[in-house]
Amino acid sequence: MTSKYEGLDSPLRRKLLMGAAGVAAASMLPPMALAQQFPTAAVNTTGLAVTDTEVTVGILHSVTGTMAISETGSVQAEKLAIEQINAAGGVLGRKIKFIQEDGASDWPNFAEKAKKLLVNDKVAAVMGCWTSASRKAVLPVFEQYNGMLYYPTFYEGLEQSKNVIYTGQEATQQIIAGLDWVVKEKGAKSFYLLGSDYIWPRTSNKIARKHIENFQKNKVVGEEYFPLGHTQFNSVINKIKLQKPDVIYAIIVGGSNVAFYKQLKAAGIDLTKQTLLTISVTEDEIDGIGGENIAGAYACMKYFQSLDNPNNKEFVAAFKKMWGEKTVIGDVTQAAYLGPWLWKLTVEKAGSFDIDKVAAASPDVEFKGAPEGYVKVHKNHHLWSKTRVGRAKANGQYDLVFETADLVEPDPFPKGYQ
Amino acid sequence: MFGYTFGELGSILAMQTFAGLILFSIFLLMALGLAIIFGQMGVINMAHGEFMILGAYMTYLTSHVFQNYAPGLFGGYFFVAMAVAFVVSGALGLLVEWALIRHLYARPLDTLLATWGLSLILQQAYRSIFGPREVGVTLPDWMMGSLPVTETIEVQINGLFVMGLTLIITGIVALLLFKSKWGLQVRAVTANRTMSGAVGIDTRRVDRLTFGLGCGIAGIAGSAFTMIGSTGPTAGQLYIVDTFLVVVFGGAQSLLGTIFSALTISQSQSTLEFFLTGSMAKVITLLIVIGLLMLRPQGLFVLKVRK
Numbered sequence: 001m002t003s004k005y006e007g008l009d010s011p012l013r014r015k016l017l018m019g020a021a022g023v024a025a026a027s028m029l030p031p032m033a034l035a036q037q038f039p040t041a042a043v044n045t046t047g048l049a050v051t052d053t054e055v056t057v058g059i060l061h062s063v064t065g066t067m068a069i070s071e072t073g074s075v076q077a078e079k080l081a082i083e084q085i086n087a088a089g090g091v092l093g094r095k096i097k098f099i100q101e102d103g104a105s106d107w108p109n110f111a112e113k114a115k116k117l118l119v120n121d122k123v124a125a126v127m128g129c130w131t132s133a134s135r136k137a138v139l140p141v142f143e144q145y146n147g148m149l150y151y152p153t154f155y156e157g158l159e160q161s162k163n164v165i166y167t168g169q170e171a172t173q174q175i176i177a178g179l180d181w182v183v184k185e186k187g188a189k190s191f192y193l194l195g196s197d198y199i200w201p202r203t204s205n206k207i208a209r210k211h212i213e214n215f216q217k218n219k220v221v222g223e224e225y226f227p228l229g230h231t232q233f234n235s236v237i238n239k240i241k242l243q244k245p246d247v248i249y250a251i252i253v254g255g256s257n258v259a260f261y262k263q264l265k266a267a268g269i270d271l272t273k274q275t276l277l278t279i280s281v282t283e284d285e286i287d288g289i290g291g292e293n294i295a296g297a298y299a300c301m302k303y304f305q306s307l308d309n310p311n312n313k314e315f316v317a318a319f320k321k322m323w324g325e326k327t328v329i330g331d332v333t334q335a336a337y338l339g340p341w342l343w344k345l346t347v348e349k350a351g352s353f354d355i356d357k358v359a360a361a362s363p364d365v366e367f368k369g370a371p372e373g374y375v376k377v378h379k380n381h382h383l384w385s386k387t388r389v390g391r392a393k394a395n396g397q398y399d400l401v402f403e404t405a406d407l408v409e410p411d412p413f414p415k416g417y418q
Numbered sequence: 419m420f421g422y423t424f425g426e427l428g429s430i431l432a433m434q435t436f437a438g439l440i441l442f443s444i445f446l447l448m449a450l451g452l453a454i455i456f457g458q459m460g461v462i463n464m465a466h467g468e469f470m471i472l473g474a475y476m477t478y479l480t481s482h483v484f485q486n487y488a489p490g491l492f493g494g495y496f497f498v499a500m501a502v503a504f505v506v507s508g509a510l511g512l513l514v515e516w517a518l519i520r521h522l523y524a525r526p527l528d529t530l531l532a533t534w535g536l537s538l539i540l541q542q543a544y545r546s547i548f549g550p551r552e553v554g555v556t557l558p559d560w561m562m563g564s565l566p567v568t569e570t571i572e573v574q575i576n577g578l579f580v581m582g583l584t585l586i587i588t589g590i591v592a593l594l595l596f597k598s599k600w601g602l603q604v605r606a607v608t609a610n611r612t613m614s615g616a617v618g619i620d621t622r623r624v625d626r627l628t629f630g631l632g633c634g635i636a637g638i639a640g641s642a643f644t645m646i647g648s649t650g651p652t653a654g655q656l657y658i659v660d661t662f663l664v665v666v667f668g669g670a671q672s673l674l675g676t677i678f679s680a681l682t683i684s685q686s687q688s689t690l691e692f693f694l695t696g697s698m699a700k701v702i703t704l705l706i707v708i709g710l711l712m713l714r715p716q717g718l719f720v721l722k723v724r725k
Contacts, residue, residue, distance in 0.1 A: 263574075266574045
C-alpha cells in the first residue's frame with residue numbers, strides 16, 4: 001500500500017494520525033531526528049516563531065458576528081488538520097502550535113489581527129478569512145510584512161498574490177463547468193440569475209452571463225440582487241413563474257437562503273421538475289434550510305461530504321470524532337482542511353520555514369491525502385481541482401451526479417470574461 | 419407593457435398584491451410588540467429581534483419534542499409552539515422589566531443602551547445553547563404548499579396562515595387596548611403618566627404587563643417567521659431595521675398608525691420589486707419613507723398627548 005501522506009511511509013500511519021498512543025510514539029522516534037537534521041538556524045533565517053521543537057501558526061476567522069455561522073467549520077477543520085499533523089510528527093520534526101484570533105466579522109479588525117499575528121507573534125503561516133472583503137482587507141498586510149495566508153473559500157477570482165495560497169475554487173473552475181453541465185444534461189436554453197448584493201455574487205454572475213450569452217449562445221431572462229439578510233422573495237418567485245426559465249441560477253448567501261428555498265417550495269415550485277443550480281449552498285446551509293425544502297436542487301462545487309473515496313471517509317470520521325456526530329462538512333470546510341497540510345508539505349519540500357522559500361516552493365506541491373481526492377498547487381497559487389455537481393437530498397446530503405474527468409486548471413484572470 | 423400581455427399583467431397585479439399582503443402581515447407582526455412598548459413606556463427595545471428569535475427557537479424545540487414523543491400529532495405542533503413562544507418570550511420580558519428596565523424609566527437613552535446590551539447577551543446565549551449555525555425548523559406538510567386560484571394565480575398556504583394570525587393578534591391587542599381595564603390604564607398612562615399615578619393607577623404594574631405582552635407578541639412573530647425565514651443567533655438583526663422603520667413611520671404611539679405604515683411600506687415595496695430589482699425597491703421605499711417623515715416628523719398618525 002502506498003502512503004497518501006508524503007514523508008510518512010509507515011504501516012503505523014493510521015495509528016499515528018488518529019490515536020493518542022501514536023502521539024507519544026511519534027514524538028519519541030523519527031521526528032526528533034528530523035528536527036536535529038534541520039537545525040533552527042538553517043530553516044528559519046528571518047526570525048519567525050520557530051524553535052527546535054515548535055512552530056507557531058495563526059488561525060484568523062470570525063467566531064463572533066454574522067460570519068461566525070460560516071467560519072466555524074473552517075476553524076474546526078484547521079484545528080483537526082493541525083492535530084493530525086502533530087500526531088504524525090509535525091512539520092520538519094516540530095509540533096505546530098497555533099494562536100487563534102477573532103476577526104469578528106469586521107474587515108478592519110481582520111487587518112489589525114493579521115498585523116498582530118505577523119508582527120508580534122511572528123507566525124510562520126496564517127490559515128484564515130472567508131469573505132472576499134476580509135481577504136481584501138488583510139492582503140496588503142500580508143504583502144507588506146511578508147506573511148503566508150491559506151485562504152479556503154471559493155471566490156470570484158481576479159486576484160493572485162505571492163503571499164496567498166487559494167485552497168478553494170476560483171470562479172471559472174466552478175461556474176463554467178457547472179453551466180456547461182446543465183446545458184449538456186438538461187438542454188437548458190434560458191437562465192434566471194439571482195444573488196446577494198455584494199462583490200462575489202455580482203462578479204461571478206458577470207462571468208456566468210458572459211459564458212451563457214457569448215459562449216453558449218443561450219439567454220439570460222432575468223438577473224436580480226437582494227440585500228444581505230433579505231427574507232422576502234415572493235416577488236421574484238412570481239417573476240420566475242411568469243418567465244419560466246429552464247434554469248434558476250441562485251447564488252444567494254447566508255440566512256437569506258433559508259427564506260428563499262422555503263418560499264420557493266411554498267409557492268409550488270417543485271425542484272424535482274424545475275432545474276435549479278447553485279454554487280453557494282453547501283451541506284452547512286442545508287442544515288438551516290431543511291433538506292425537504294431544497295431536495296432536487298443541483299450544486300456545483302468541488303467537494304461534498306458524501307464523496308465516496310477512502311481519503312474522504314477517513315476525514316469525515318475524524319472530523320465527526322473531534323467535533324461531534326451531528327456536524328456536517330461543506331465545501332469550504334474541506335478547503336480549510338487542506339491549508340495546514342499543504343503548508344506542511346510545502347515547508348518540507350522547501351526545507352525551510354522562510355516565507356519566500358515557501359512561496360517559491362508552492363507550485364506543484366501535491367496533496368494525495370486530500371478528502372476531495374487529490375490536489376496540486378498551480379504556479380498562480382490556486383489549486384488544480386475537479387469540478388463536481390451534486391443533487392440535494394432530503395437528508396441534507398448531496399448525491400454526486402457529475403465530476404470532471406481531470407483536474408481543472410485554475411485561471412483567476414479568464415480572458416473574454418471581464 | 420413591460421413585455422407582458424394584459425392577462426399576465428392582471429395576474430401580476432393579483433399575485434403582487436398578495437405578496438404585498440403577506441409582507442404587510444409580517445411587518446405588522448414584527449412591529450406590534452415594539453410599538454405598544456414604545457407607545458406606552460417610551461422604551462425603545464433594541465432586543466426586540468432577539469425576543470422574536472427566542473420564539474423561533476421555542477418553535478424549533480417544540481417541533482423536536484413532537485417529532486420524538488408524539489409524531490402522530492406533528493401536523494398540529496405549530497399551534498402549541500406559538501403558545502410556548504408567547505409564554506416563554508413574555509416571561510423573559512417580565513423578568514427583564516423587573517431586573518433591568520424598571521430602574522431606567524426616567525432615562526430613555528439609557529434604556530436604549532441597556533436593551534442593546536441585552537440583545538448582545540441574548541445572541542451569545544443562543545450561540546452557546548443552540549450553536550452558531552442556523553437550525554432547521556421542520557414544518558408540517560400541510561403548511562408548505564399553495565392553492566391554485568386560476569392558472570397563473572396561486573395562493574400560498576403559509577402566507578394565508580401568517581395573515582390570519584396577524585388578523586387575530588391585532589384584533590386581540592385592539593380589544594385589550596380599547597375594551598379592557600388594562601387598556602384603559604395603558605391609554606391613561608400614555609396620555610399622562612403622573613396624573614394617572616395620582617388617580618390611583620399602579621403605573622409600575624401597567625408597565626410590567628405591557629412590556630411582557632410586547633415581548634410575548636414578538637415571540638409569536640418569531641414563531642411565525644420560521645415558516646419563511648432563518649433561525650440563528652443573529653437572525654433577529656435581519657428583522658429589526660424593518661421593524662423600526664414601520665414603527666417610526668407609523669407614529670410610534672398609535673396602533674392605527676402602525677397598521678397603516680406597515681401597509682404603505684409593504685405595498686410599495688412589493689409593487690416596486692416587481693418592476694425593479696429587490697435592492698432598488700428597498701432603496702426607493704426608504705427614500706419615500708424619508709421624504710414623508712420630512713413632511714410629517716411625528717409619523718403618519720399622531721396621538722394627541724398633553725405634554
